[in-house]
Structure formats: structure tokens, C-alpha cells
């Protein structure tokens with residue numbers, strides 16, 4: 001393998017990409033590893049693909065290679081350039097979510113919840129949750145990650161400076177979800193709806209807590225990453241698992 005990249009903005013590597021984490025991986029692979037940040041993946045990916053057309057290049061991701069649209073897009077671009085792609089699958093939030101006891105085959109469409117801003121408050125995830133709930137399915141909500149966002153001030157000054165990274169908490173997600181139902185005057189879910197909050201899945205200090213949206217609204221789940229499941233109809237086995245994680 002001539003070059004090894006690691007993508008570092010659609011998820012967080014549990015042992016970190018600071019010097020210690022990286023060097024652990026570099027020792028494991030016996031290669032130096034290049035961090036592919038958001039700018040590199042979005043703007044300079046063609047350079048990586050050109051390298052891959054001439055030599056063996058590895059592109060590491062956190063989770064499964066098909067767990068984020070960005071990576072599928074990379075595969076499409078490679079195939080269009082007739083660059084051979086070999087995929088090695090991995091555990092993903094999409095299957096680790098099974099840890100909370102809700103059956104993986106009883107989930108409907110997954111939704112992504114973006115940070116609302118003063119001027120941009122997209123409610124499109126609401127209809128998807130509503131459809132899932134109408135047929136009794138659970139909804140996995142993936143929460144926004146903002147890294148390498150150019151600050152508005154810096155853009156105005158024509159010099160790129162970045163906002164500090166931002167990871168949506170379960171608390172903010174619930175706040176936004178409730179804002180949407182209130183705005184819709186709709187009832188796909190409300191503050192009494194059952195959900196499960198999961199933080200740092202797969203890490204030693206992972207937290208899984210089930211309760212109503214109201215219960216979890218102020219629960220401190222600690223550092224990122226967080227995700228949330230809005231619970232659909234429960235099978236008795238799922239009900240039993242939920243009891244283990246009930247909010248204290």
C-alpha cells in the first residue's frame with residue numbers, strides 16, 4: 001500500500017486522531033497515515049483518485065464505508081475513473097444501534113437532524129419520522145457534526161478561519177424535534193413519546209438511556225458522539241430490553 005488516508009469529519013474515531021491515536025494506528029499498519037479532513041475530501045478528492053489510479057491507496061473511514069453518503073460518492077467517482085475499488089466492511093452505528101435492544105429489522109428510514117440556525121430550520125425529517133411511526137417502526141436519528149465550518153466573519157474578510165467543531169447532543173436534537181411538532185401542530189410524537197439516547201456507542205463509557213423525550217431532554221449524556229432512537233411499537237422482547245435502560 002503506497003498511501004493510507006483516514007477520513008476525519010463524518011464521525012469520531014474512539015481513540016482519537018491526536019498524535020497518540022494516530023501513532024497507534026501507524027504502528028499497526030506500519031505506514032504513516034494522512035488525515036483527510038473535510039476540505040480534502042470535498043475539494044481535493046480527485047488528487048487522491050489520481051494517486052489511486054497509479055498505485056495502491058487505502059482510504060480508512062470510521063464505521064462502515066457505506067455508512068455515509070460522502071463515501072459512496074467517492075466509490076462512484078472512482079468507478080467512473082475506472083479505478084478498482086476493494087471494500088472492507090466494518091461495524092457501523094447502523095448495526096451497533098442494536099445494543100439498545102430494539103430489533104434492527106424493525107427500523108424505518110433513518111433521519112439526519114441538522115443544527116437549526118436563525119435562518120435555516122429545515123423540518124423535512126418530520127415527515128419521515130411520521131411515516132415510520134404510522135407503521136410502528138423505530139426511527140434512528142443521526143445528529144449533526146459540524147467540523148471545518150468557515151466562520152462567517154472570516155469569509156467576509158476573505159481569509160479562511162474555522163468555527164470550533166460542533167457535535168449535536170441528544171438534548172439539542174430533542175429540543176429541535178419538539179419545536180417541529182409544535183410548529184406543525186402535529187402529533188407524530190410529543191414530549192411523552194418514548195425514545196432511547198445513545199452516546200459513544202462501542203466505547204468503554206457508552207451510555208444508553210430510555211425514557212420519554214421529556215425525561216431525556218435534560219439528561220447529561222457527556223461527550224460526543226450521540227444518536228437518538230424514536231421508539232415505534234414494541235415486541236415483548238424489546239420491551240424487556242428497554243427496561244434495563246430506563247432513565248433513573
Ligand SMILES: C[S@@+](CC[C@H](N)C(=O)[O-])C[C@H]1O[C@@H](n2cnc3c(N)ncnc32)[C@H](O)[C@@H]1O
Pocket residue numbers: 010011012061062063064065066067068091092093094141142143144145198199200201202225226227
Ligand atoms: C454520518 S454518520 C456516520 C456513520 C459512520 N460512517 C458509521 O458507519 O458508523 C455520523 C452520525 O452517526 C452517529 N454515530 C456514529 N457513531 C456513533 C457512536 N459510536 N455513538 C453514537 N452515535 C454515533 C452520530 O449521530 C453521528 O453524528
